[in-house]
Amino acid sequence: MTQIPAGWYPDPASGQPGPYGEPAPVLQGQRYWDGTGWTEHVAAGPAYAPPGARMQPTTPDGEPLAGWWSRVAASLLDFLFLLPVTILVALPFFLWQWDDLAAWYRASTRSFETGTPVEDPALMRAFTVPGLLMQVALFAVSAAYTLGFWHWKQATPGKMVAGLRLRRRDTPGPLPWSTMIIRYAAVNVMLLAGDNPVLSGALGLLLLLNYLWPLWDDKNQALHDKLARTNVVLSRRQA
Structure with a gap:
């Protein structure tokens, strides 16, 4: 029997023939064939795009990948959700x-009014122990929020509202802690090291x-996704 390559084909439950000609009578649609069998991933519309049209990218087993703008929207929502908590945590340190x-x-x-250099001893005192402890507390809140929701739902609240979910690219299922920590650390190490004036640029x-990379990447991955081998995908209700 000829090996049928992985891809989107008429859903055998849609009334159209599948890659081996098997019929089944319901609604028109398509289902992802992984090369050996049908997966659970379905989509509406024709299985084949017109010439020159760009097919929606998917994971190797057929889950549709999230677009760049939906990822930006999810990040903005998470920022807004975390903002009140961030203010409450930072307030005691201020x-x-x-x-x-x-x-x-x-x-x-006084320095601005007189045109003299600013006096900095007070600033240096202000951002030693309290400032360092505040950064540690804010990092802990961000890590608990992000890693906790990734472990529980495979998505932060912002991603859930945007209809997105995080998964390993090659393997569906719950995210292992090693994958989550690598992905989270990849971004936050860059953010923390960016405070260094020599390295900030x-x-x-x-x-x-890193954040723009999915715009031209054929796997819709940011650099931290590539490092952790993850993809942001559409949740099942959106796919």
């Missing part, structure tokens, strides 16, 4: 260093490329 921050603000105002450019 109150802790309030006197030093106020002293630095007064010194900066290069890492800022790398971070920008």
Whole structure:
């Protein structure tokens, strides 16, 4: 028997013949054939695109990949969801260093009015222990939010609202902790190292490329997806 290549074909439950000519009578649609058997992934519309049309990219087993704009929308939603928590966590640390921050603000105002260099001892005191502890606390909140939801739902709340889900590219199912940690760390190491004035320019450019990469990547992966071997896919209700 001839081996049928993996791809989208008329769904054998849609009333059209499948790759081996098998019929079945329901609605028109397509189902993904992985090369050896039918998968659970279905989609509406014809199985073959017109000449020159771009087929929707999928994972190797046929799950439709998320587009760039939907990923941006999900990230913005997660930012908004986390913002109130971020403010509540950061507030005690700002109150802790309030006197030093106020002293630095007064010194900066005097320096601006007189044209003299700003006095920085107060600023240095303000962003030592309190500032460092605040960064650690905010990182812990972000990690708990992101990794917790990835482990529980394979998606953060922003992705869930946008109809997206995270998975390993080659293997469906729950995400292992190693995959989640690699993916999360890949972005956040760049963000944290970007605070270094020597590295900030290069890492800022790398971070920008990372987020833009899915625009031209044939697997719709950002650089951190490639490192962790993940894909963002449409949830089953959207696929």
